Each structure stands twice: as structure tokens, then as C-alpha cells.
Amino acid sequence: MTVTTPVTATTPATTATPAAGPRPSATAADHTSAPAGDRTGARTPEAADVISGARERIDALDDRIIGLVQERMAVSAVIQEARISSGGRRVNLSREMEVLGHYREALGKPGTALAMTLLELCRGRI
Numbered sequence: 001m002t003v004t005t006p007v008t009a010t011t012p013a014t015t016a017t018p019a020a021g022p023r024p025s026a027t028a029a030d031h032t033s034a035p036a037g038d039r040t041g042a043r044t045p046e047a048a049d050v051i052s053g054a055r056e057r058i059d060a061l062d063d064r065i066i067g068l069v070q071e072r073m074a075v076s077a078v079i080q081e082a083r084i085s086s087g088g089r090r091v092n093l094s095r096e097m098e099v100l101g102h103y104r105e106a107l108g109k110p111g112t113a114l115a116m117t118l119l120e121l122c123r124g125r126i
């Protein structure tokens with residue numbers, strides 16, 4: 001089986017401190033049909049190696065994504081504080097429509113859901 005590796009960048013996408021924390025430990029379900037000590041679900045050692053390596057890359061990418069989300073939250077807070085201090089409202093719906101459209105164009109319908117989650121992280125629930 002061939003595993004494609006579309007992401008090749010190795011430089012950090014942000015200077016923000018990655019939010020690395022403890023990862024959940026394996027549950028009993030992870031071990032039901034795999035060799036002892038294997039958490040990949042692979043049926044061969046070769047596949048297990050591919051999966052383990054790719055998972056390390058995913059973990060590193062997730063750390064960068066989390067760092068970018070935290071950076072976005074901080075920048076969004078600057079905007080909201082400036083607007084509120086000037087007498088405006090926290091939320092600007094026309095701008096949110098632009099953000100939603102941007103994500104939808106790039107990622108399709110699930111991109112809209114992702115953008116909505118990001119907006120909620122950045123300005124709270126409305």
C-alpha cells in the first residue's frame with residue numbers, strides 16, 4: 001500500500017508556543033486485534049512503521065495548528081477590544097461572512113463548520 005505524503009513543509013508555521021500537552025493513552029479497544037504493543041491497527045510490521053511515522057508528523061502538524069489557532073485568538077482579541085473600546089460591538093457579522101466564505105472556498109462545506117468553530121473560539125458564543 002502506498003501512503004501519500006502531501007505536506008512537506010518542515011518549518012514552523014508560527015512562532016507561537018505550541019500547545020503540546022499529554023496525549024490520551026490507548027484504551028483497551030486499541031488492542032483488540034493488534035499484536036501486543038502495537039497501537040496502529042496495522043497487520044504487518046512494515047505498515048505499522050509507516051503509520052507510526054505518519055502519526056508523528058500528524059502530531060507535529062496538530063501542534064502547529066493549535067499554535068496558529070491560539071495566535072488567531074490573540075489577534076482577534078486585539079480587534080474586538082479596539083472595537084469595543086471605541087463604543088462598537090464585539091461581533092461584526094459582515095466580516096464573519098467573509099471569513100466563512102474564505103474557508104468554504106478553500107475547504108468546501110466542512111470548511112464552513114471549521115470557520116464557525118474558529119469564530120466561536122475567538123469571540124465566544126453568540
Ligand SMILES: O=C(O)C(=O)C[C@]1(C(=O)O)C=C[C@@H](O)C=C1
Binds near residue numbers: 076080090092
Ligand atoms: O475582523 C473582526 O472584525 C473581528 O472582530 C475578528 C473576528 C474573527 O475572529 O475573525 C471576530 C469577531 C467578529 O465577529 C468578526 C471576526
